Amino acid sequence: MQQIINFLIRYKTFLLYLSLLLISFIFTFQSxxxxxxxFLNSSNYITGSIYSFSDNITSYFNLRExxxxxxEENKKLRDKLFNNIQLFGISIDTSSVDYEVIRGRVINNSxxxxxxxxxxxxxxxxxxxxxxxxxxxxxxxxxxxxxxxNYSTVQSILSEKSNINAKIKNSxxxxxxxxxxTTDYNVVQLIDIPRLVPLTIGDTIVTxxxxxxxxxxxxxxxxxxxxxxxxxxxxxxxxxxFNDMTNIGNVYIIxxxxxxxxxxxxxxxxxNDQ
Amino acid sequence: xxxxxxxxxxxxxxxxxxxxxxxxxxxxxxGYINPVVYILFLYWYPIKQNRxxxxxxxxxxxLCVDIFSDTLAINAAATVTIAYLRPTIMxxxxxxxxxxxxxxxxxSTKAQQFTFLALLIIIHHLVxxxxxxxxxxxxxxxxxxxxxxxxxxxxxxxxxxxLFSSKKE
Numbered sequence: 001m002q003q004i005i006n007f008l009i010r011y012k013t014f015l016l017y018l019s020l021l022l023i024s025f026i027f028t029f030q031s032x033x034x035x036x037x038x039f040l041n042s043s044n045y046i047t048g049s050i051y052s053f054s055d056n057i058t059s060y061f062n063l064r065e066x067x068x069x070x071x072e073e074n075k076k077l078r079d080k081l082f083n084n085i086q087l088f089g090i091s092i093d094t095s096s097v098d099y100e101v102i103r104g105r106v107i108n109n110s111x112x113x114x115x116x117x118x119x120x121x122x123x124x125x126x127x128x129x130x131x132x133x134x135x136x137x138x139x140x141x142x143x144x145x146x147x148x149x150n151y152s153t154v155q156s157i158l159s160e161k162s163n164i165n166a167k168i169k170n171s172x173x174x175x176x177x178x179x180x181x182t183t184d185y186n187v188v189q190l191i192d193i194p195r196l197v198p199l200t201i202g203d204t205i206v207t208x209x210x211x212x213x214x215x216x217x218x219x220x221x222x223x224x225x226x227x228x229x230x231x232x233x234x235x236x237x238x239x240x241x242f243n244d245m246t247n248i249g250n251v252y253i254i255x256x257x258x259x260x261x262x263x264x265x266x267x268x269x270x271x272n273d274q
Numbered sequence: 275x276x277x278x279x280x281x282x283x284x285x286x287x288x289x290x291x292x293x294x295x296x297x298x299x300x301x302x303x304x305g306y307i308n309p310v311v312y313i314l315f316l317y318w319y320p321i322k323q324n325r326x327x328x329x330x331x332x333x334x335x336x337l338c339v340d341i342f343s344d345t346l347a348i349n350a351a352a353t354v355t356i357a358y359l360r361p362t363i364m365x366x367x368x369x370x371x372x373x374x375x376x377x378x379x380x381x382s383t384k385a386q387q388f389t390f391l392a393l394l395i396i397i398h399h400l401v402x403x404x405x406x407x408x409x410x411x412x413x414x415x416x417x418x419x420x421x422x423x424x425x426x427x428x429x430x431x432x433x434x435x436x437l438f439s440s441k442k443e
Contacts, residue, residue: 013325017358020333024354027340027347028405047342054296110299110343112306114406117344153344183415185305246302 041146041153042108042119048151052121055107059249066249073137099215100255102126104134107151111185111245116156118142120251123150133214133254139242140164140220141251143213158185158245166190166220166239167208173197174208177220177239185245187224190237197235199226205239212259279320287335290315295342298430306419309427310402312339313394314434316356321364321372321379332357345406352401356394363393380439391431392424399424 008015042051059066104126108119122128124147132144134154142154142162155162158179167174175192190205203223209216224240256262290312298309315335319328336350343349356363364372367390368382379387399420407416 013329013358016326016329017354020329020354021351024333024336024347024351028351042342042344044341050292050296050342108342112302112308113343113345114408115344119344183306 042117043123043146043148043151043153045148045150048107048119048121048123048148051107051119052151055105055121059105062247062249069137070250076137098256098258100257102128102253102255104128104152104251104253106248106251109246109248111156111158114160116158117145118154118156118248120152120154120253121150122253123147123152125149127255128152128253129255131213131259132256133211133218135214135218135252135254136243136248136250137252138219138244140207140214140218141243141248144253156245157188157241164214165208165210166205168193168197168199169204169206169217171197174210175235175237177205181238186241187238188221188241190223190239191229191234193235193237195228195233195235199223199235199237201225205237212256212262213254215254215256283319283331286315286318287331291335291338291342294339299343303426307423307426309423309430310395310398311427311430311434312353313356313391313398313427314431316353316360316394317379317391317431317435321377325361328360329354329357348402348405351405352398355401356398359397360394363390363397367393387435388432391435392428395424395427395431396420399427 042048102122104120104122106118107121110116110118118134118141120134128144128147130144130147134141134144140157142156142159143164144152145155146153157164157177160179162177162179164177165174166177173193175190178189178191180189181187193199201223205220205223207214207216207218207220219242221239221241221243224238226235226237228234229236294310294312298311301308312335316332319331332353333350336353337347339345339349340347367386368377371377400416403416403419403423407419
C-alpha cells in the first residue's frame, strides 16, 4: 500500500498529464460518430453572446455589400413573381405548406479546418432543431448540428462528415456531395454519378429530392472538373460552389414540416422488413 | 504578492482566449493560416509555480479555445502536452541554471527565448494537426501545416512578447 502511494506521489504530474490527455481524447473521439459532442460546441450561452457581441461590431463594416445582396435577391424574386402571373390569383393554403423558412445571421464562421462549423444567432426559441437545412440566397450552406436556447451550430458542407444528396440539374442523376480535398474551401466533390451520364463542364448541381432536410432544386454550384474514380464506373466531380464560403452574413434555416412523418414512415418500413 | 501574480495569470488567460477566438481564428491568411497566440500563456507563466495547477490551467485554456472554435478537444490535448513537456524543454534550452531561484526569462539570451518559444510551438502544432487531420496518408499535409502555421505563430508570438515585455529590471 505504502509503495502504491509513493508511486502515485512520485509520478503525480505524469499521471495528471495522462488523465487530462485521456479526457481530451474521449471528447475528441466520441464524436467520430455522426453528431458532434453535445457539450463542447459554440452554441452555448457564453460563447454565443461573446460571438454575437463581436458580430454586432463587425457587421457594420459590410452593410453596403449586404444591402446589395438583398436588393439583388429581391430583384430575382420579383422577376419570378411578375413572370408567373397566375400566382396572383391563387390564395396560398397555409395548412398545406411543406417548408417553413426562418431567417438567421452567421456570428462565427470557419473554413480552414477539416470539420468546419458555423455558429448562427437563432436557437430553440426560434424553433430551430437538429438536422434542419441552412442556405443563403446563393446556395446551400450546411445542416444544423447543435442548438441552445438562442444559438445553434451548423455543420458546414466543408466538413469531412458532411454527406448531402445532390443531382445534376438537367439530367436528374443523383449522387452524394462530400468534401474530400479538404484544403480547397470553394470546391466540394460529387460522387456516385454513373459513367453513362453525359457531363459538361459548367453544368449546374442542385440538391436532390432524396433528402428530408433540403427541398429539391436548391443551387449548389457548377461542375469545374470531372474524372472517373478508382473503380472506373463512377464519376468523381469537382463542384465549384456558388457561395463564397469565406463571406457569409444572412442565412435562411429551412424547416421541413413533413420530416417527422417521413422519418417515422421509413423507420416503420425498415422495422417491418426485418 | 501571490494575489497580484494570480490576478495577472487570470487576466492573461481571459485576454488570450478572447484575442485568439475573436481575432486570430478569423485571420485565415492564405486560406488556412490561423496563428495560435495563446501559447504565450505557457511562455509567460511563472517558472516557480505548482506544476499541477499549471497543467490544469493549460487544459482549461485549451478547452476554452476548443469550445469557441468547435474543435472538440484538440487544442486541450495539444496544450496539455506542451504544459507537461515544458520543464524538459526549459532544461534543454536554458541548461541546469533555470532551476535556480534567481533565474528569470528576461535574463536569458534572445536566442534561448527564441528556441524555447519555437519548441513549444512546434510540439503544440504537431500534436494539434495530427489530431485534427488524423490520417497517415495525409502526413505530408500535417508537416506542411505544422511548418507554415508554426512560422506564422512564431512571428506573432515574438511580436507580442516584445510588445508586452516587462521593462523593469
